[in-house]
Amino acid sequence: MKRFTLVLFPLAAAAALAAWYSNSATAPAGSLFSDGPGLLLAFGRLAGITGALGVLAQLLLVSRASWLEPFVGLDRLTRWHHVFGLVVPLALLVHPPLIVWHHALQNGSGFIAQYLDVLRWEDVLAAAAGEALILLAVFLSLPFTRRRLGYETWHTVHLGAYIGLALSIGHQLELGGDINAESRLFAGDWYLILSFVTANLLWFRLLKPLWLYRRHRFTVAATRMETDSVMSVQLEGRELDNFSVEAGQFALLRFWAPYFRWQAHPFSFSREPGGGLRFSIKKLGDFTARLHAGLKPGTPVILDGPYGVFTAARMRRRKALLVAGGIGITPLRALAGQLTAEGEDCILVYANRRRSDIVFADELAALEKAGLKVVHVLADEPGWTGEKGVVDAAMLARLAPDFAGRDAFLCGPPPMMAALRRGLKAAGMPEENIHYEAFSL
Numbered sequence: 502m503k504r505f506t507l508v509l510f511p512l513a514a515a516a517a518l519a520a521w522y523s524n525s526a527t528a529p530a531g532s533l534f535s536d537g538p539g540l541l542l543a544f545g546r547l548a549g550i551t552g553a554l555g556v557l558a559q560l561l562l563v564s565r566a567s568w569l570e571p572f573v574g575l576d577r578l579t580r581w582h583h584v585f586g587l588v589v590p591l592a593l594l595v596h597p598p599l600i601v602w603h604h605a606l607q608n609g610s611g612f613i614a615q616y617l618d619v620l621r622w623e624d625v626l627a628a629a630a631g632e633a634l635i636l637l638a639v640f641l642s643l644p645f646t647r648r649r650l651g652y653e654t655w656h657t658v659h660l661g662a663y664i665g666l667a668l669s670i671g672h673q674l675e676l677g678g679d680i681n682a683e684s685r686l687f688a689g690d691w692y693l694i695l696s697f698v699t700a701n702l703l704w705f706r707l708l709k710p711l712w713l714y715r716r717h718r719f720t721v722a723a724t725r726m727e728t729d730s731v732m733s734v735q736l737e738g739r740e741l742d743n744f745s746v747e748a749g750q751f752a753l754l755r756f757w758a759p760y761f762r763w764q765a766h767p768f769s770f771s772r773e774p775g776g777g778l779r780f781s782i783k784k785l786g787d788f789t790a791r792l793h794a795g796l797k798p799g800t801p802v803i804l805d806g807p808y809g810v811f812t813a814a815r816m817r818r819r820k821a822l823l824v825a826g827g828i829g830i831t832p833l834r835a836l837a838g839q840l841t842a843e844g845e846d847c848i849l850v851y852a853n854r855r856r857s858d859i860v861f862a863d864e865l866a867a868l869e870k871a872g873l874k875v876v877h878v879l880a881d882e883p884g885w886t887g888e889k890g891v892v893d894a895a896m897l898a899r900l901a902p903d904f905a906g907r908d909a910f911l912c913g914p915p916p917m918m919a920a921l922r923r924g925l926k927a928a929g930m931p932e933e934n935i936h937y938e939a940f941s942l
């Protein structure tokens with residue numbers, strides 16, 4: 502069923518493009534084989550259809566759909582969304598001028614006068630406003646603008662793209678010459694595409710987390726400071742035996758209390774399955790600082806997840822090398838617990854600045870007794886006699902001489918992960934054996 506759902510959108514999109522081809526090759530006004538204004542109309546319509554399909558595909562990528570996410574992981578889907586987000590607007594940008602140009606040539610009018618006239622056509626003004634909202638979301642996501650905005654501001658404006666799409670739907674169905682009611686088959690195809698995307702967004706992003714809450718009633722059971730800047734949050738709930746999580750996965754948490762309820766943030770499960778639902782949160786910005794200061798036991802939690810493919814299911818070998826930097830320990834703590842319990846050969850290299858930054862020190866010591874090999878690397882601890890400095894591929898090769906025959910799981914600051922991925926590959930570790938989790942979506 503999941504595989505069928507995977508091909509549904511591409512098939513329906515191909516049918517919409519077939520509609521464009523069939524109409525453009527036969528209808529005189531949009532003939533692909535004419536060399537006059539008809540060609541402008543044909544390509545203007547193509548730009549409109551591909552632009553709309555592109556935006557819809559973009560929404561599917563971030564819909565968190567369970568028929569898609571487990572194949573690649575939410576972080577990779579989000580990265581694809583960022584990359585395609587730079588291409589899709591090109592189609593949206595060229596759609597209006599091509600259509601206007603066609604009509605201007607046909608009517609013998611000026612381009613601007615024709616543009617203003619087209620804006621008065623049915624649903625076109627709403628579609629133009631919708632396109633502006635979508636393009637604004639894209640502009641604010643470009644690296645140089647995104648860097649200047651706080652996450653929440655950027656995210657709120659980004660949601661405007663949904664309104665943008667809604668505003669353009671009337672225009673697609675009224676004026677979209679290839680998909681309007683005159684060709685029932687293609688109009689049906691377009692309705693199918695719109696309903697499919699809307700249903701996925703509504704279910705996976707909105708209703709499913711609420712349904713999960715209704716079923717499990719997740720609530721904060723207790724909080725506990727692990728270090729000066731990391732607090733663990735233990736959840737309790739009902740029927741948790743029916744809520745399955747793999748070690749290494751994460752969830753988006755919305756704490757249902759004033760201020761917190763307006764934002765959902767991703768955090769990794771920091772215990773292996775069977776060890777309870779625990780998240781360990783580093784104080785980093787506004788939201789996490791307020792959580793540390795004010796999260797109370799008894800707070801309801803809307804949990805959206807689990808997500809992610811940073812799990813033992815991806816292992817190709819039976820031995821693992823886990824490398825954590827700072828708060829990147831959370832998914833690796835869960836993986837280390839699971840792999841040690843299963844008796845796997847597992848080494849954890851854990852980098853911090855100081856001894857007091859080590860999270861889960863006692864738990865790791867207990868896992869060490871159960872067979873996990875733990876190496877703490879400290880960059881800045883006077884008197885530390887263990888491993889010192891920065892973790893790099895050479896250090897890993899020294900600590901685990903058989904590293905190339907292991908699966909590496911990396912989670913830490915982005916520069917550390919980038920350097921390790923490069924170094925491990927250069928040292929002979931196959932790329933498919935290197936798994937990593939970036940703490941950014």
Ligand SMILES: Cc1cc2nc3c(=O)[nH]c(=O)nc-3n(C[C@H](O)[C@H](O)[C@H](O)COP(=O)(O)OP(=O)(O)OC[C@H]3O[C@@H](n4cnc5c(N)ncnc54)[C@H](O)[C@@H]3O)c2cc1C
Pocket residue numbers: 576652653751764765766767768769770780781782783784785786787788789790828831832938939940941942
């Ligand atoms: C898959 C994943 C797993 C994570 N696991 C953990 C964990 O176990 N423990 C932990 O302490 N942190 C974890 N993080 C990071 C955590 O989500 C951020 O530190 C937190 O959201 C910061 O929020 P803030 O407002 O306090 O800080 P800010 O300073 O506002 O944000 C810092 C950065 O966090 C990211 N961020 C902020 N808000 C959001 C949001 N609502 N959704 C997505 N990203 C956001 C942005 O990249 C932002 O630049 C994880 C992140 C991801 C993506």
